[in-house]
Amino acid sequence: MKVYPFKIPKPVDEHLIVQIDKEPIFYNRLHQHEEIQISHIINGNGKLLVGDSVHQFSAGDTYVIGSNLPHIFKSIPLEKDAHMVTVFFTDKSFGSDFFMLPYFKDLKQFFLNATTGFKVITNKEIIAQQLIELQSQNRLKRFISFLELLENLSQISTEPLSSFIYSKTLSVNEGERLQEIFDFVLKNFQQSISLDEISKMAFMTPNSFCKFFKQRTNKTFFQFLIELRIEHACQLLSSKKELNINLVSDMSGFNSISNFNKKFKKLKGITPTQYQQSLLQ
DSSP states (O other), rough: OOOOOOOOOOOOTTOOOOEEEEEEEOOOOBBBSSSSEEEEEEEEOOEEEETTTEEEEETOEEEEEOOTEEEEEOOOOOOOOOOOOOOEEEETOOOTGGGGGGGGGHHHHHHHHHOOOOOOOHHHHHHHHHHHHHHTHHHHHHHHHHHHHHHTTTOOEEEEEOOOOOOOOOHHHHHHHHHHHHHHHHHTTSSOOOHHHHHHHTTSSHHHHHHHHHHHSSHHHHHHHHHHHHHHHHHHHHTTTTTTHHHHHHHOOOOOOOHHHHHHHHSSSSSSHHHHHHHHH
16 A cells, blocks of 8 residues: 555445544554545544644544645554544535535535644534444435534634645655655654754755755744654643653753743743643643
8 A cells, every 4th residue: 555645445336434443553654635534533642743733632632634635643552442433525525516506605614624624622522423423324314414514513613733735746755755754753753853864864965855844844844843842742741740841841852941941832822831730720
């Protein structure tokens, strides 16, 4: 199976795919697919890379990932299997003009928001229940419930996942190279990573590497690395509230507490201490 692009397996006559993932970890290769993806995390946590951004995911989260938006769910292995229910479809699954019918004008916001992906913020329980129930419904009931799900997703508060869409579909070679870069960074972000080191790993000169990465993520490599480290710090602060800030800084790859505080506040708007205190309220 090629890493890029990723094909969702489906029968010829199936237009709406409901998939259950229950494995030690989720599929953790960088991939994109034509289908819009609506996923609810039943169990598991880790990092979600979408487009140009890094997020942390955990049980109870629901995400919408737009068509051909590159992404990875990088799970943290737990005693209990990672568990996710997902719906895959395209805007042409039911005919090229189906969603253009006047009956569906209220769904316009959903498709607009899906372009860059989003996290569900309000009505989370209702939407999660709708997704979970789809797997046991017959085709007609599933279709009706699916439209009701889209209606709800068009009316809720959301949090964007990405701010940049690469205008071209990445080639297999480009996707594999990005996958190798992300794999390396996800395994080594707690250590010092130099531009020379990451460039050599990607078999590129430093200048070529910087240009390649910026064009495809809209960020410099070190911007991405800092965001990954900050999201890891947030994950530590959320899951291990007894950790002190100095230790969180070290475990997230920062070589000084002052630099950690500065970068954290720039990205999150508050200091690590304030973030930790907000979790205890």
